[in-house]
Amino acid sequence: KQEVTQIPAALSVPEGENLVLNCSFTDSAIYNLQWFRQDPGKGLTSLLLIQSSQREQTSGRLNASLDKSSGRSTLYIAASQPGDSATYLCAVCEYSGGGADGLTFGKGTHLIIQP
């Protein structure tokens, strides 16, 4: 059964720092990996999707990498801002005969950017 782990569970850094969030998964036979952001009491916002054949994806100040063989992904946030404060979730998607299965989530990294 797939398990997803995110380290650290919480992180507090001063504004302007670059930071890295880590995600690992136990079964490398994934179809894709998604990084989400969740603000308190809200739904999930998709940040980046990396397909299994890709190594990285970039969107603005965010860069996500994927090393499928070692079961690892990282989310790099450049020049952090207080508005980046949120919980960041990593999730993997596996594929069965009927189509893409549901996501398996890590428990998230709670990020606080201090002004």
Next chain:
Amino acid sequence: DVKVTQSSRYLVKRTGEKVFLECVQDMDHENMFWYRQDPGLGLRLIYFSYDVKMKEKGDIPEGYSVSREKKERFSLILESASTNQTSMYLCASSSQDRAYEQYFGPGTRLTVT
């Protein structure tokens, strides 16, 4: 932009009531999903559907059922609500055309008293 809407943001029900949570997506996605989110346990998959009238059990289907009569709508049903079903419920959809990227609704916070 993909839009996933859920019928209620907050819902309070009594133990034993039948509860319907509705989810609608506007992008003609073939796949739809229901998750619940609990502190310390994270997000867990309840049920999902590849197409109309199809359903698949996720990791925690006990106490729930689903209905998908139209492609855009996926309903989660609590046949007899219990206090341990108090949770945040999140709906999502995805499509092969978009590499199965999942898009989430705003969530329904359900309290069962």
